[in-house]
Amino acid sequence: MNPLSTTQAVALPTLMELSHVSRVYGTGEAAVWALRDVSLVIRAGDFVSIVGPSGSGKSTMLGLLGCLDVPTEGTITVGDEEVTRLADAARTRVRGKSIGFVFQQFHLIPHLDALGNVETALLYRSLKPAERRERAMASLERVGLGRRADHRPVQLSGGEQQRVALARALVTEPKILLADEPTGALDTKNAANVMEILSGLQSTERAVVIVTHDTNIANSAARKVSMLDGGIVADEVLRR
Amino acid sequence: MSTFKDLVRVAFTGLLARKVRTLLLLLGPMIGVAAIIASVGLTDSAKGDLKQKVSKLGTNLIEAAASSSFGGQNPTLPTDAVERALTVTTVEKVSAVVELSNIVVTPYDEAREKFETVPIPVLGADDNLPNVLQVNLVSGRWINQFDEESDVRAAVIGVGLAREFDVLPGENRTIELNGIPYGVVGILNSVELEPGFDNAVFISFARAEIDFLSDDVEPNKMYVRCTEGTEAETSEALKTAVNLGGPQEITTDIKSEALELAAQSDRQLQMIVISMGLLAIIVGGLGIANVMSISVIQRSAEIGIRRALGHTRNIIAIQFLFEAIVVGVIGGILGVLLGMLAIFIGASIAGWVFVMASWLAPAGIILAITISILAGLYPARRAAALEPLETLRLG
Numbered sequence: 197m198n199p200l201s202t203t204q205a206v207a208l209p210t211l212m213e214l215s216h217v218s219r220v221y222g223t224g225e226a227a228v229w230a231l232r233d234v235s236l237v238i239r240a241g242d243f244v245s246i247v248g249p250s251g252s253g254k255s256t257m258l259g260l261l262g263c264l265d266v267p268t269e270g271t272i273t274v275g276d277e278e279v280t281r282l283a284d285a286a287r288t289r290v291r292g293k294s295i296g297f298v299f300q301q302f303h304l305i306p307h308l309d310a311l312g313n314v315e316t317a318l319l320y321r322s323l324k325p326a327e328r329r330e331r332a333m334a335s336l337e338r339v340g341l342g343r344r345a346d347h348r349p350v351q352l353s354g355g356e357q358q359r360v361a362l363a364r365a366l367v368t369e370p371k372i373l374l375a376d377e378p379t380g381a382l383d384t385k386n387a388a389n390v391m392e393i394l395s396g397l398q399s400t401e402r403a404v405v406i407v408t409h410d411t412n413i414a415n416s417a418a419r420k421v422s423m424l425d426g427g428i429v430a431d432e433v434l435r436r
Numbered sequence: 437m438s439t440f441k442d443l444v445r446v447a448f449t450g451l452l453a454r455k456v457r458t459l460l461l462l463l464g465p466m467i468g469v470a471a472i473i474a475s476v477g478l479t480d481s482a483k484g485d486l487k488q489k490v491s492k493l494g495t496n497l498i499e500a501a502a503s504s505s506f507g508g509q510n511p512t513l514p515t516d517a518v519e520r521a522l523t524v525t526t527v528e529k530v531s532a533v534v535e536l537s538n539i540v541v542t543p544y545d546e547a548r549e550k551f552e553t554v555p556i557p558v559l560g561a562d563d564n565l566p567n568v569l570q571v572n573l574v575s576g577r578w579i580n581q582f583d584e585e586s587d588v589r590a591a592v593i594g595v596g597l598a599r600e601f602d603v604l605p606g607e608n609r610t611i612e613l614n615g616i617p618y619g620v621v622g623i624l625n626s627v628e629l630e631p632g633f634d635n636a637v638f639i640s641f642a643r644a645e646i647d648f649l650s651d652d653v654e655p656n657k658m659y660v661r662c663t664e665g666t667e668a669e670t671s672e673a674l675k676t677a678v679n680l681g682g683p684q685e686i687t688t689d690i691k692s693e694a695l696e697l698a699a700q701s702d703r704q705l706q707m708i709v710i711s712m713g714l715l716a717i718i719v720g721g722l723g724i725a726n727v728m729s730i731s732v733i734q735r736s737a738e739i740g741i742r743r744a745l746g747h748t749r750n751i752i753a754i755q756f757l758f759e760a761i762v763v764g765v766i767g768g769i770l771g772v773l774l775g776m777l778a779i780f781i782g783a784s785i786a787g788w789v790f791v792m793a794s795w796l797a798p799a800g801i802i803l804a805i806t807i808s809i810l811a812g813l814y815p816a817r818r819a820a821a822l823e824p825l826e827t828l829r830l831g
Contacts (some may be wrong), residue, residue, distance in 0.1 A: 264825040285748045292746015299828060303741040307453030317745045319442045364745070406445065 208240040210273075211294075211403050212261065217270030219256050231267070232426045238372065242387045242403040242434040243395060247414035248423035257423065258407045262289040262374050275371065292317075296365030300377035302357040304349040304364075310336060311345040314364045335367040336360070339393060355386030362393060375395060375406045379413060391416055443751075447758040454731075461727055464720015465767030465804035466774060471716050473775025473800050475709030477792045478782045479702055484789030486698055493628055495569065495692040496528075496667055497682070498660040500674050503687045510537075512654035513686065517678055518562070521658060524673045526666040531568040532655035534560040534641065536648050541637055542612045543601040556597065557636040558613060560644030560653060568659045569627050574598070575605035576622025583621075584640045589647075591618035596634035598623045613637065616647055629691040630659075658686075717803060720767075721811040724760060728815035732756065732822075739819050740827030753820035760812025761805060768804030772797045 219231040231253045238244060238261075248254045259265035260272060262408060263279050266287070271280045274294050279287050296317075304313045316333035323331075336342050339359040349357055365373055367368040375394060380389035391413065397404050398418070406417060414420050415434065451458045480487070500521070502511040513532065514520065521530045541556040542548045566578050574595050591611060593603065603609050603620060607819040610617040618639065626631040645653040658678075662670035671688040678686050732739070739752055747755075776792060783790045 259825045262825075264828075275795065287746045288746055290505065291744065297741075297744045299741075301737075303737055303828060305738050305741065312449070316742065319446065320439050320747060320751055322438045324438070325441075325445075344789075368746075383647065396705065 201333050203414065208400060210237055210239050211242075211275065211423075212236075212238040213273045214260065214267075215271045215273070217260060217267040217272060219253075219260065219265070220268040229426055231260070233270070234426075234428055235270075236421065236428065236431075238403045238405060240371070240403060241398065241400050242405070243418040244403065244421060245397040245406045245408060245414035245417035245419070246421045246423060247408055247411060249409060251425075252423040253426040254409070254423050256426075258374065258376050259374070261405060261407075262272055262295055262297060263287050292321075292368065294369035294371045296368060296373045298358070298361050298365050298373070298375040298378045300380040302349070302361045302381070304357055304360055306349050309346045309348050310341060310352065310360045310363075313349070313360055314367050317364050317367050332363075332367055335363040338366065339363045353386070354382050355389055358382060358386070358390050359393065362390070366397070373404045375404070377408050377410075378406060379410070380408075387413075438641055443754060443758050444762075446755055447762045449753065450755075450759055451762060457727060461712045461763045462767040463725055464723045465764055465808060466720075466771040467716060468713055468715075468717025468720050468807070469768050469771025469800040469804050470713075470774035470778060472710055472803070473772055473792070473796050474711030474778035474782070475713055475781035476706060477775065477790075479709070480791040481779055481783040481788040482702075482786070483698075483700065483790035484783070486695065487791060488789055489628055490692055493692060493695075493738070494661070494664065495621065495690070495696060496662050496664050497569070497629055497691040498662060498667060498671055498674065499630075499689045499691055500658040500671075500678065500686045501689070502656040502659055503685050511655070511685070512656045513658065513678060515652065515654055517655055517658055520677050520680065521660055521674060524662075524670060524677050526663045526670045526673070527660055528663060529564065529568045529661040530658055531561075531562055531564040532658045533565065533638075534644060534653055535656045535657065536560060536644055539613050539648060540615075541597075543609075545605075545612060546760070548612075556578050557632060558644075558683065559636055559638050560641045560655075561638045562641060565638070565659065566624065568661055569630065569633075569815075570661075571625050571627045574623040574625050576620070576623075578622055578638045579638060587819040589616065589618045589643060590621045590640065592622040592624050592638040593620055594624050594634040594636045595626055596649070597637065611637070613639070613647070619642075629695070630646075648679065714765045717807050724763060724808055724811035725814055728756065728760060728812060729818060732815045732819045735819075736822055736827040739822050740824040743822070743824035749820040752822075753816040755821045756816035757809065757812045760808045760816070764805040764808025767808070768801035771804060772800045775800065 205383050214234060217231060217234045218229065221228045221230055246254050246257055256313045260267055263274065266280055271278055273279065274290055277290055279290055282290065305316060308316065311332050314335050318331060333342065333345060336345055339362050341356060341359050341363065344352060344356060352360065378394065380391055382390060386430040394404055394406065406413065408414055418435045419433050421428055470820060483685050495747045502513045518532050536558045540548065540552050541558060542551040561579060563578060563580050566572065578592055579590055593611065599610065603623065609620045611620060624633065624638070626736065641653050645699045660670065660674060667690045671690060674688055675686055742752060778794055780790055
């Protein structure tokens with residue numbers, strides 16, 4: 197065995213694990229199984245896309261991966277915490293600590309400037325205002341928007357807004373970056389730019405997860421999880 | 437602590453971002469508090485000069501006059517009445533006077549005919565009287581120990597009499613009491629609680645005895661200052677203390693009672709206006725609840741993203757409550773200022789004295805904060821109940 201294959205054999209740590217997870221909306225005869233017995237492991241270094249048509253359950257998947265929702269059955273573990281056993285407040289704290297979000301509609305707070313929006317992710321963490329500011333500024337510079345720190349969302353282009361959202365998601369140094377149709381509201385050029393940043397974020401410490409219906413976007417990831425009718429139909433590695 | 441600072445900072449940013457809406461929110465508590473403060477202040481100010489007088493003169497002056505249940509003429513107090521009164525522990529200061537009768541007072545002999553028909557009271561007084569009445573002299577001095585002990589005929593006249601006799605302050609003048617010339621050594625200022633003293637002449641006990649009384653001088657009236665708040669008990673105790681072991685009886689009179697009664701504000705009117713102010717502040721509170729509830733819907737995406745970023749439901753609820761509290765604090769302070777301005781303007785126009793009870797300002801601000809907290813509870817709970825997943829997908 198050569199040294200390289202030895203390193204490959206040592207698996208990078210599991211960041212998140214979904215085990216036999218189902219999510220049912222409604223009860224009795226009107227019950228809708230949005231997800232049925234799904235298991236998924238996300239490891240550090242992953243650059244995964246979750247792809248599927250509407251109604252395939254990928255939005256439900258997004259809610260569960262983001263700890264925004266809890267499954268009806270099965271367990272979800274983030275790091276060494278079993279979030280399915282946690283109360284809302286504790287789950288919220290796990291979310292704030294471990295997961296960064298990027299949305300299709302950016303969801304920036306309109307009355308705050310770019311810096312303020314990034315700082316919002318660092319509120320209520322016992323940080324001194326100066327330190328918070330510094331970290332938010334560093335995060336903005338990382339996405340190339342240091343000069344736009346005092347611009348409000350309306351003064352920024354779509355691509356810039358999504359980069360601010362990225363800076364906001366990254367400022368807490370999350371283990372998992374969860375992007376929901378991150379390029380859905382952008383033109384081709386800006387979409388490519390955001391995808392480039394996203395793929396650059398892949399590291400041995402972090403996983404990047406993109407939820408999309410767009411096959412082109414899905415295929416630019418290193419690993420593709422295809423969904424249909426509430427289940428995973430394929431989990432393939434596209435690139436090493 | 438840093439969490440608290442974060443909450444305050446976010447509340448202020450949120451309110452400043454929507455200035456017009458915030459201004460509208462402020463109006464409710466502001467107008468309510470202003471109405472209450474102005475109503476209480478103006479009804480108080482209407483009686484303000486009287487109130488001021490009462491507080492200046494003190495409510496603790498008791499007049500103890502000799503009386504006789506046997507219907508005897510010219511009842512008197514015991515000669516040692518002052519000492520007896522001082523045995524009452526709540527008595528602080530005492531001064532005795534004797535009212536002399538049938539003395540014609542004239543500014544000079546030629547005017548005798550004119551002033552014979554005008555009765556001017558003449559009193560023998562001790563050197564403590566201005567001190568007990570808490571009144572000063574317009575000019576000159578009061579009768580002192582020296583006048584008492586020597587043969588000096590010194591008199592102090594009331595400020596009203598001085599005007600009538602054209603005595604200028606500081607001028608050397610004599611007046612005649614039954615033709616006996618007395619030197620005017622001082623002019624006594626107006627005594628609010630004893631208006632009769634304005635036109636009276638005061639001489640020493642010794643002089644009164646020598647010039648006008650055949651017998652030993654016995655006072656027939658005392659002025660007593662007692663410890664504040666013990667007026668009623670002191671009045672009763674005085675009767676016993678002065679009367680003890682002797683035939684003399686006294687009647688007591690708390691001098692400020694009538695004035696205090698007059699100074700009381702019209703409580704009924706005040707209650708009506710306060711009720712209207714309360715109504716205004718409650719409507720203001722409903723306005724806050726309403727506007728903030730709408731704001732929760734408008735800001736649902738913001739709430740969703742905050743929840744996604746790790747802000748707990750409690751943080752979101754407290755955040756909205758803090759916005760309401762900030763509105764309450766600022767609205768309350770502005771309301772107090774506006775109310776004070778209304779009192780000031782109203783009192784100036786009507787010529788009243790500006791009166792504002794010290795409890796009004798804190799009470800107004802606390803009321804505004806209370807109302808805004810109550811108003812903020814419902815929207816805060818709604819905001820906290822929002823499901824982040826739903827609000828985020830809406831966007």
